[in-house]
Amino acid sequence: MQPSADEPDAAGASPTTDVHSGGVAGGVTERGPGRVTVRRFLALALPALGVLAAEPLYLLLDVAVVGRLGADALAGLALGALVLSVVGSQLTFLSYGTTARAARLYGAGDRAGAVGEGVQATWLAVGVGVVLAAAVFALEGPLLRLLAGDAALAGDAVLWLRIAILGVPAILVSMAGNGWMRGVEDTVRPLVCVVAGFAVSAVLCPLLVFGAAGMPDLGLAGSAVANLVGQTVAAAAFLVLLLRERRVVGIGLLPRWTVMRAQAGMARDLILRSLGFQACFLSAAAVAARFGAPSLAAHQVVLQLWNFLTLVLDSLAIAAQALVGAALGGGRVAGARALAWRITRWSALLSVLLAALFAAGYSAVPAVFTDDPAVLGPIGDVWWLFVALIPLGGVVFALDGVLLGAGDARFLRTATLLGALGGFLPIIWASLAWDWGLRGIWCGLVAFLVVRLGAVVARAASGRWAVPGTAPA
Template sequence: MSDQPVTARRIAGLALPALGVLAAEPVYLLFDIAVVGRLGALSLAGLAIGGLVLSLVSSQLTFLSYGTTARSARFFGAADRRAAVGEGVQATWLALGLGLLVVLIVQIFAVPLCNAISGGGEIAAAALPWLRIAILGAPAIMVSMAGNGWLRGVQDTARPLRYVLVGFAVSALLCPTLVYGLLGAPRLGLAGSAVANLVGQWLAAGLFVRALLVERVPLGIRPTLLKAQLVMGRDLALRTLAFQACFVSAGAVAARFGAAAVAAHQVVLQLWNFLALVLDSLAIAAQSLVGAALGAGRLGHAKGVAWRVTVYSTVAAAVLALMFALGAPMLPGLFTSDAAVLDEIVAPWWFMVGQLTVAGVVFALDGVLLGAGDAKFMRNATLISALVGFLPLIWLSLAFGWGLVGIWSGLSTFMVLRLVFVGWRAFSGRWLVAGTG
């Protein structure tokens, strides 16, 4: 590895396949929303609530991806590929165990979960069957997270792209077929969406397991490595918990303003998640390159990657903001034809556009700090930002009837506070710690 700053081509070579992986799920979810949206506002609201629960439980374990990348990348930078892949083996065992636990817990508590988030009634009844089916894919989702993690760590973002595209392509073919009963298939309605999702997730997971097997590394469980992964996972899980507390609160409050409000919130939130992950592809390149540079003891190289990726991400975010500002009159109609939902979309749409450039900086620096394994700082920064910025405005919007304007004001405040924290940390240089430990 050179001490010179990495080129734009090198960053793009990692970021573009990673973008495909990250974009595949939200693109599929937007497609899913468009398919289910033709069933009406109630089905769309049910998908929103069920999808929120699935996202909550799976996203809480993203350390299987990001933590594994950080640890694998350091070993890869130190020229120890066997150890780098070994991190993936242990992460996969964790994924299977935790995924099965998630299935059991959600099946037991599915009814109170749906009722608590939606306020009960027809929306909860619509969400429940979808959730009971879709949650069976939780172990597969987590195996794919672990697979993405170690492959990014060894700077291979091409294979994850192939695996994920195969899984979601199958889901995309099955979704309208099962929802509407096409080609002689049974008309399952909203439940058909869940079945399609489930099949695609398990297909992708099988491909990631195959990638581990061809590496011919020991497949046994190693308690020491599991413990080290769980220590980093603890901090990243608490960080993710702060995100989820915010988004669950936002969904719950939106549901209390009616089916049209929660459906509009879901459409814009999925778009926001899609745009965030587009920007996160650059952050993943930073994570892999920074981790490898620090593992090799090349601090100057790591710092150069950090600043270059931040500039690229900020420019990309500004371009996206302009595109979605210009598309505001027509793009929402691609996701629903319900007039009430379209009316509700206007306010959150412009909040999304306004905060995109800030997000470009934040997500890039998130990737840098994750690559450095700076999990404790990121945990604390996110918790403070959530408690001070997002959550107060969310619940005040319910108390005072501010609707989606209040909810999205909270999201914007949260983003600005995170910018302050990660910006200070990046400038401080305290994340520049060499070695594989």
């Protein structure tokens, strides 16, 4: 239950009423962690899940539409989308880092400062986005030929990527928008922005690919144009909200280099962390392919189920990030520590329930994706490893969110790379050398999570991450 305007919160501080609040925080910038109920937590987590799920759902539609053009077009889309995804995924500091900084300011009662973080992150997103788009545009031909190994296939991919890459600045602006708005505990309006963008793309994609309803028949290029327009719409919506907020709180729009340098300070650690993830999962796919098509197909089925579950659990981590950052910004260190474990218990409970559902669906769930016995066999070999991963992920992802909210990116980088280099990658390549099959690959993923679990639990228990103040340590 939210405290009244004159009621002390659980940490003994009087909350500050914020007449400018437009998010789920309900107009209160400083609230004690003891006031974080399941209802308030889910009010942050569920819209965040919608934001996370919107892009994968759109990509499924895009694949279904382009798939009607034939295998070459679909392969071109896959290669182009892979490059675009890699470019975007390396800049997650624009969302995670901005959330950590904005949440601390918001928790301290400084909504203007939190919105100011959004202004500077947006400038950074535009600048970095233009540079990245230009670099990929210049290198796209050689890069795609290297990936494809086939000139014709690379040509289809270049056609798609040359258009879609123009949307990189818009993608990064949306990341920055998500970041500062999560920081002020508003996850509803970002969902509206993202859904609006993907809805436009979803409508335009079939119309432009097939030339329906009087639209030009662009083929594969139509998919790229739809993608670009949708990303632009989402970014424009975030910009409108940012401009409105900055007028309300009374801050300027000029770039502040000191703030942008501080925001970029988390970039190195988060980029290295992302590279660790990508090295692991690309290696897993490469090794699975060497065990034959059925093993690769089985790996893809189970991996997509795992990716779906990570979306669900990551939405809880995003809520943890905002709430913990706000608690530390308000100086409520003991409350932040208590909140960290409370959120972790909620995430662990949800993950156990999900694991029980997938355990019960041992026979039924894989059959939804394939009826090929050659694929179902390897799925059965790793199913119980997959089920065992779910509760581990519930704890790891929740504490990841806590530590990201505290701005502890350097530790998370080290923990991820330790798990990758000391667990996942050695076991993956050993499974190829000693013919352990798909089971060896998924044992590697278990080792990866176990290493990270030990690291984040020890870090959370130490309390060294809980540094109060309006900027991450």
